[in-house]
Amino acid sequence: MSAPERLSPIQWDLGPFHALLSGVYRLRLSLDGEVIERAEVETGFTTRGVEQILTRQSWRGAIPFLDRIDPDGAVFFEWAYCLAVEQLSALELPRRAHGIRVILGELSRISSHLLSLAKVAKAAGAESAFHLLIRERERVLDLLELLCGARHALGFLLPGGVREDVTEGFLERVQEVCQQILQRIKEYNDLVTYNEAFVRRLSGRGVITKEMVARHRMTGIPARVFDREQDLRWSSSRLGYFGLKPEALESIEAITFPGDVHHRFVIRLHEVSQSAQILQVLSQKLAAGPFLAKGSAQLIVPEGEAEAEVETARGRLAVRVGSQAGRPGPAEIQFSPPSRALFDAVPQYLVGAPLQDLSLLLQSIDLLATEVDR
Amino acid sequence: MKQGWIQSSVSRLFGWAQAHSLRYFPIHMGCCSDELLQAVGCRYDLERFGVLPEVDPVFSDLLIVSGAITTRSAPELKKIYEQMPHPKFVMAIGSCACSGGAFGPEATGASTLAGLSGVVPVDIYVPGCPPRPEAILEGLLRLQDKIEGKKTASRKQGRKQGRIDRLETDEWDLR
Numbered sequence: 205m206s207a208p209e210r211l212s213p214i215q216w217d218l219g220p221f222h223a224l225l226s227g228v229y230r231l232r233l234s235l236d237g238e239v240i241e242r243a244e245v246e247t248g249f250t251t252r253g254v255e256q257i258l259t260r261q262s263w264r265g266a267i268p269f270l271d272r273i274d275p276d277g278a279v280f281f282e283w284a285y286c287l288a289v290e291q292l293s294a295l296e297l298p299r300r301a302h303g304i305r306v307i308l309g310e311l312s313r314i315s316s317h318l319l320s321l322a323k324v325a326k327a328a329g330a331e332s333a334f335h336l337l338i339r340e341r342e343r344v345l346d347l348l349e350l351l352c353g354a355r356h357a358l359g360f361l362l363p364g365g366v367r368e369d370v371t372e373g374f375l376e377r378v379q380e381v382c383q384q385i386l387q388r389i390k391e392y393n394d395l396v397t398y399n400e401a402f403v404r405r406l407s408g409r410g411v412i413t414k415e416m417v418a419r420h421r422m423t424g425i426p427a428r429v430f431d432r433e434q435d436l437r438w439s440s441s442r443l444g445y446f447g448l449k450p451e452a453l454e455s456i457e458a459i460t461f462p463g464d465v466h467h468r469f470v471i472r473l474h475e476v477s478q479s480a481q482i483l484q485v486l487s488q489k490l491a492a493g494p495f496l497a498k499g500s501a502q503l504i505v506p507e508g509e510a511e512a513e514v515e516t517a518r519g520r521l522a523v524r525v526g527s528q529a530g531r532p533g534p535a536e537i538q539f540s541p542p543s544r545a546l547f548d549a550v551p552q553y554l555v556g557a558p559l560q561d562l563s564l565l566l567q568s569i570d571l572l573a574t575e576v577d578r
Numbered sequence: 579m580k581q582g583w584i585q586s587s588v589s590r591l592f593g594w595a596q597a598h599s600l601r602y603f604p605i606h607m608g609c610c611s612d613e614l615l616q617a618v619g620c621r622y623d624l625e626r627f628g629v630l631p632e633v634d635p636v637f638s639d640l641l642i643v644s645g646a647i648t649t650r651s652a653p654e655l656k657k658i659y660e661q662m663p664h665p666k667f668v669m670a671i672g673s674c675a676c677s678g679g680a681f682g683p684e685a686t687g688a689s690t691l692a693g694l695s696g697v698v699p700v701d702i703y704v705p706g707c708p709p710r711p712e713a714i715l716e717g718l719l720r721l722q723d724k725i726e727g728k729k730t731a732s733r734k735q736g737r738k739q740g741r742i743d744r745l746e747t748d749e750w751d752l753r
Contacts, residue, residue, distance in 0.1 A: 220654050221651075221654060221655070221658055223603075223604075223632075223633035227606070228605075228607050248650065249648060249650050250607045250645065250651065251648060251650065251689055252648065252681045253687065253689050254681075256686070257681075257685050257686060268680070269680065271609075272609055272707075275611065275708075276612055278609075319612070319615070334619075335619060338618075338619030338620060338621075339620050339621065341616070341619070342619065342621050345616070355710065356612055356613065356708050357609060357708060574607070574608060574645075
């Protein structure tokens with residue numbers, strides 16, 4: 205009897221609309237039995253040409269379109285754009301505007317992280333954890349609604365500051381919600397994070413090594429697994445995190461495998477608590493004064509080009525804005541979203557993974573197709 | 579006379595059963611996907627109306643589409659719709675899926691369509707950018723009314739205007 209012949213690998217196309225995928229993109233898998241041998245990603249199904257649309261808008265009129273690029277972290281795209289425009293027109297931002305922006309940014313970060321955690325929990329089969337995390341997210345969205353009147357598409361930032369001052373009673377409610385989130389995180393740790401079944405399901409799977417991070421220039425959680433300092437919030441002075449850096453940024457050890465899905469889950473949950481602590485501090489000592497810079501009503505933008513970088517919930521977002529004399533809005537705008545690097549890493553990341561882990565692996569790096577397609 | 583009574587009762591029963599066990603297949607192409615997820619969460623809890631997400635279009639009754647309909651994804655969307663068994667219903671969430679919204683063809687040029695109705699027949703529209711979970715719930719309740727026989731809008735009109743026939747060809751025509 206001869207040895208059994210090795211079957212040729214099965215080709216399997218997933219997407220662009222598939223429940224396993226975390227967005228609209230196509231995944232071409234080549235399977236050996238149940239193990240993924242090769243993977244290819246195809247994006248571009250939701251290309252709307254946002255950058256092109258923005259060049260037809262005024263400086264302020266571009267803000268609402270920026271909200272619709274990233275659904276759960278709308279403020280980050282606004283923030284990056286506003287920073288670039290402020291650099292172009294040399295506006296000096298008041299301390300209070302910085303503070304309100306940081307509050308919004310941290311609230312969005314919590315909301316985005318909670319959503320991502322909920323998706324990972326759902327992919328792992330922890331249905332109750334999904335509902336608990338979504339419950340917490342509702343509280344954060346309520347806060348955003350209290351401040352901006354919208355839950356997702358905020359449209360709150362302006363070049364030179366923010367649209368409104370904080371609502372009465374907002375800062376007290378931020379305190380309240382952060383207190384509650386910090387308490388609930390202890391609950392989650394007991395219920396989900398260090399649950400034996402959950403740890404076994406997640407650990408050792410989807411390892412992103414240091415080499416992969418360096419090769420694909422990944423930022424955000426996959427990079428911070430190895431180096432907690434890789435964060436623009438602490439390294440960039442333009443973002444306005446003055447003296448808000450936590451004292452200890454010690455690295456968190458993995459239970460089983462550094463860089464696996466569970467390690468990223470723990471770090472993401474830790475970042476939620478870190479953001480809640482920042483908010484607690486900031487809501488107590490928000491600087492008084494104006495919330496809009498002088499001269500931002502009649503924005504004078506000289507000809508030139510400016511760049512800005514922001515740390516979103518997914519990683520580093522860079523934007524380049526160009527202006528021309530006599531134009532009422534941006535002449536050129538280009539984004540470099542954090543999900544680009546994550547999508548680049550997917551083919552290498554998925555190789556060798558069994559098929560039943562596919563959803564878990566894809567959800568755990570928090571891909572967003574709309575941000576890449578734009 | 580008695581036969582007619584039985585028939586109408588049975589069809590009412592079927593309508594009631596269909597309306598309260600809607601399994602939906604979500605297609606998320608924009609921001610409104612987040613609000614649908616929040617609606618599944620414990621505060622709004624779609625499950626109490628019998629509405630649950632389904633992972634396969636072959637087993638689902640309702641197609642929920644959110645976000646701008648791009649020309650590239652529209653043929654794929656049509657394929658998903660054709661996989662679904664009858665009776666099937668379609669719900670458009672958000673301004674983009676309803677009528678193009680901020681990312682309609684006037685804004686983007688050729689890359690998007692003016693709403694979902696150019697691709698598949700739509701039963702219910704939920705406007706908003708993005709709509710709140712309450713609006714999505716309202717839309718689902720209206721859809722349940724419609725399935726049970728309390729008609730609010732005619733679905734045949736879309737077909738008469740030739741929106742569907744245009745898509746039978748393989749080549750994607752923008753006009």
